[in-house]
Amino acid sequence: MNLPPLVQSFVLHFGEMGRSWGINRTVGQIYALLYVSPEPLNADQIVDALGVSRSNVSMGLRELQTWNLVLLRHIPDDRRDHFTTPDDVWQILRVLAEERKKREVDPTLSVLRELLMQKPATAEERHAQARMAEMHGLIEQLTTWYDDVKRLETERLAALLALGAKVTKLMEVKDRVIALARPRRKENV
Amino acid sequence: MNLPPLVQSFVLHFGEMGRSWGINRTVGQIYALLYVSPEPLNADQIVDALGVSRSNVSMGLRELQTWNLVLLRHIPDDRRDHFTTPDDVWQILRVLAEERKKREVDPTLSVLRELLMQKPATAEERHAQARMAEMHGLIEQLTTWYDDVKRLETERLAALLALGAKVTKLMEVKDRVIALARPRRKENV
DNA sequence: CTGTGATTTCAGTAATTCCTGAAATCTTGA
DNA sequence: TCAAGATTTCAGGAATTACTGAAATCACAG
Numbered sequence: 001m002n003l004p005p006l007v008q009s010f011v012l013h014f015g016e017m018g019r020s021w022g023i024n025r026t027v028g029q030i031y032a033l034l035y036v037s038p039e040p041l042n043a044d045q046i047v048d049a050l051g052v053s054r055s056n057v058s059m060g061l062r063e064l065q066t067w068n069l070v071l072l073r074h075i076p077d078d079r080r081d082h083f084t085t086p087d088d089v090w091q092i093l094r095v096l097a098e099e100r101k102k103r104e105v106d107p108t109l110s111v112l113r114e115l116l117m118q119k120p121a122t123a124e125e126r127h128a129q130a131r132m133a134e135m136h137g138l139i140e141q142l143t144t145w146y147d148d149v150k151r152l153e154t155e156r157l158a159a160l161l162a163l164g165a166k167v168t169k170l171m172e173v174k175d176r177v178i179a180l181a182r183p184r185r186k187e188n189v
Numbered sequence: 190m191n192l193p194p195l196v197q198s199f200v201l202h203f204g205e206m207g208r209s210w211g212i213n214r215t216v217g218q219i220y221a222l223l224y225v226s227p228e229p230l231n232a233d234q235i236v237d238a239l240g241v242s243r244s245n246v247s248m249g250l251r252e253l254q255t256w257n258l259v260l261l262r263h264i265p266d267d268r269r270d271h272f273t274t275p276d277d278v279w280q281i282l283r284v285l286a287e288e289r290k291k292r293e294v295d296p297t298l299s300v301l302r303e304l305l306m307q308k309p310a311t312a313e314e315r316h317a318q319a320r321m322a323e324m325h326g327l328i329e330q331l332t333t334w335y336d337d338v339k340r341l342e343t344e345r346l347a348a349l350l351a352l353g354a355k356v357t358k359l360m361e362v363k364d365r366v367i368a369l370a371r372p373r374r375k376e377n378v
Numbered sequence: 379c380t381g382t383g384a385t386t387t388c389a390g391t392a393a394t395t396c397c398t399g400a401a402a403t404c405t406t407g408a
Numbered sequence: 409t410c411a412a413g414a415t416t417t418c419a420g421g422a423a424t425t426a427c428t429g430a431a432a433t434c435a436c437a438g
Contacts, residue, residue, distance in 0.1 A: 006304055006314045013300045020293050022209045036317035053398050089327045104209050111202045125195045128225035138278045141350050148353030156357050161330050164337030168345050170359050242428050
């Protein structure tokens, strides 16, 4: 591996971290390298930088493309493909969230739905199904929220984050205002 | 494996899913089994249910305990340890979020901080550092939000989720009210 | 203490995943 | 159409991770 020390540390860290992210070392390293690189890189440059085989880089880039984490750039008068990452980190976050949901959450949701349709044959199965229903309910709430929030422009999303838990204060205020506006019923929202 | 069909499907799914979650098949299966089981189970019952070796179960339970995903229950007049999962799914979610943050986010944050302290030697390193700063900023915003929100009681958290993107509407209203209250300055928040 | 049963450890093996070099395929300029 | 360069595929070996059975350790009732 032949990289400036700062970049190398970053790349190595991402390589190791890849483990807990479900991608292999090389894929993690390629991503990190492209992320910090000032220019798009072609496959051979990645080979040189990381010291892994050409074919490994090819497979790694492929995987990153299926994750939509990498962009293809054409450089004039150069036949080779060059790669970058999107440069807006919020955009990267969105893509990452979407892909992880697709891989980690959606399949589970669909299995749960399927199992919840079946008729339990025993008390044990009935209990199991009740537990699955709880899990299903939670996941559905989370994904509904996510689908809702992911549409926000970055500006608003950031504002929402900045507000954090203080949002609940806002909700209380809203409830009070509404209560004032129509004071006849007690339980209104 | 010797389980009612409904439970078996669920357990098998979690075993497979474990891959993309950084845990191995057995660990995923043990967790799923405990999650749907009406009673706490001891290690031998898990062995029977899943058809894996006793030592594998022992290691799996160990890992689940380091994740804080499993509870130890003592059954009167029984020397063997029995295991369950917390039964509140929201609680499970909290634990999961906390653990994943600890494993997947915190190490990266600390590496980034460290690298950002160093002096860049070249233009390339300067650019890399700028990119790292962007990433660091985003992660910090997210974790600040998370630290804030995780303290909410389940009630409020659920209300917040239900509101979803509509929160921004609320924020607009707030801004308008404030603008009305002090109309002299334009850019106020 | 001691004996019984429960649990963990660990070395070896099985299974899986990763990576490579060689060959095949694709792409494009001449 | 061909040749040169670029990229991908893939079989096999390397590295890593998962799992097992046997032995060690632990916990506690008698």
